[in-house]
Amino acid sequence: MMHGRKRRVLSQAFSDNALKGMEDVMLIHIRRFCAILAGEPAGEGGKYKNNFAVQNLAEWFGYLTYDVMGELCFGKSFDMLIDSARRRMVHLVDRAAYRHYVCGLWTPLDRWHLDQILIRTLTNDRWNFIMKSRVEASERAKERTQAGHDAKRDFFYFLLNAKDPETGKGLTTPELWGEANVLMIAGSDTTSTSLAATIFYLVRNTGAMANLMKEVRGNFSNVDEIVSGTRLNDLIYLKSCIDEAMRLAPAVPGAIPREVMEGGVEVDGVFLPEGTDCGTPAFSIHRHPDYYRDPLSYIPERWIQGATCQTAVGSWKSTKDTVEAARRAFCPFSIGPRGCIGKSMALMELRLTIARMMFLFDIQFADGTGEDEEGHFAMVDHFVVAKNGPNVTIRKRAVR
Numbered sequence: 001m002m003h004g005r006k007r008r009v010l011s012q013a014f015s016d017n018a019l020k021g022m023e024d025v026m027l028i029h030i031r032r033f034c035a036i037l038a039g040e041p042a043g044e045g046g047k048y049k050n051n052f053a054v055q056n057l058a059e060w061f062g063y064l065t066y067d068v069m070g071e072l073c074f075g076k077s078f079d080m081l082i083d084s085a086r087r088r089m090v091h092l093v094d095r096a097a098y099r100h101y102v103c104g105l106w107t108p109l110d111r112w113h114l115d116q117i118l119i120r121t122l123t124n125d126r127w128n129f130i131m132k133s134r135v136e137a138s139e140r141a142k143e144r145t146q147a148g149h150d151a152k153r154d155f156f157y158f159l160l161n162a163k164d165p166e167t168g169k170g171l172t173t174p175e176l177w178g179e180a181n182v183l184m185i186a187g188s189d190t191t192s193t194s195l196a197a198t199i200f201y202l203v204r205n206t207g208a209m210a211n212l213m214k215e216v217r218g219n220f221s222n223v224d225e226i227v228s229g230t231r232l233n234d235l236i237y238l239k240s241c242i243d244e245a246m247r248l249a250p251a252v253p254g255a256i257p258r259e260v261m262e263g264g265v266e267v268d269g270v271f272l273p274e275g276t277d278c279g280t281p282a283f284s285i286h287r288h289p290d291y292y293r294d295p296l297s298y299i300p301e302r303w304i305q306g307a308t309c310q311t312a313v314g315s316w317k318s319t320k321d322t323v324e325a326a327r328r329a330f331c332p333f334s335i336g337p338r339g340c341i342g343k344s345m346a347l348m349e350l351r352l353t354i355a356r357m358m359f360l361f362d363i364q365f366a367d368g369t370g371e372d373e374e375g376h377f378a379m380v381d382h383f384v385v386a387k388n389g390p391n392v393t394i395r396k397r398a399v400r
């Protein structure tokens, strides 16, 4: 019931109108991100300059997505893209999510405070994260409350104005920072994993990258035209490249536990009694040969009916049936009443960022960082994903 109420409050923040406002925030940071990768002055007053030969995109995408979410949750960017002193937060968020995952798998760790003995460093890091974000949230709450409830209609606005229909009370300050923190974790790390995975599979599959560049460069003649709307949404190869990366590298890869309700349930011929915790990892579903032909190959064409799917050992044509089966099994955002509420926002950020990168840059895999021993995007499941890379070299596209 509590979940339903919070979800109703938050869903107002994802209306079409609200999404338009989010795009403006995203674009400020995506432009800054692209300028930094291009080695242009991008910081305040144009003083900042960054011109590395090799870029670790897990890091840069992390700074980008945290800056976007910081501004949307707290009304102010963390400025990680332009201020290296502010970047430690990314690491702490990963640690906080990891601790949550470990304690969720064995609840006595939390209940009996065994976490302070058995996973002390992790617990301390999580505490550091809480302290940091509590300060951040209280400051923002103060600023925003003073600015009045009619300030910017971002996530904070909706949280600040949320009322319990029964009691008429708003969220307390601890509840407010709790909710803002959940959003920060849910919205930044997942998006940066999906961005990094997409570029990883593109630099490892240069044929797919060439097709995507052709699609983006053929449909836009100026980078500033790349904004959301039908022109961008109609880029079918772009969407397929992103979906195919999220299939092989889902940003929440592990089993999301659900508890069986009263009366039990039968799953796949097995009876699970009431109270059983169960779940299936998206990672396993997404690589199952019943749903995906050549499941370990990166083939964006599998999402496009009638397209030829090329693998190392031959080719096949995707049909209405193969596309439908693939769609039905695809669940990077989970499904049902607890499925991702931020899906449209995430897809907007993914499309804008990847399309702008394809328009502006020529990108190459640099030194193998970001790849696991099986040739896939290297991820460690911490509920969200710990990742490093891909390392790439980026050059501004040669304009003829």
Ligand code: HEM
Binding pocket: 007, 182, 183, 186, 187, 188, 190, 191, 194, 250, 251, 252, 256, 332, 333, 334, 337, 338, 339, 340, 341, 342, 343, 345, 346, 347
């Ligand atoms: C590619 C990016 C993203 C992926 C792959 C993703 C994935 C997911 C998944 C799998 C869940 C279900 C978790 C569970 O059941 O425990 C979830 C829930 C959620 N996501 Fe996302 N997410 C993404 C981006 C975002 C963004 C950008 C936001 C917000 C700004 C967001 C906000 C949320 C929230 C609030 C929930 C909890 C929903 C609820 O419990 O009702 N996510 N997401």
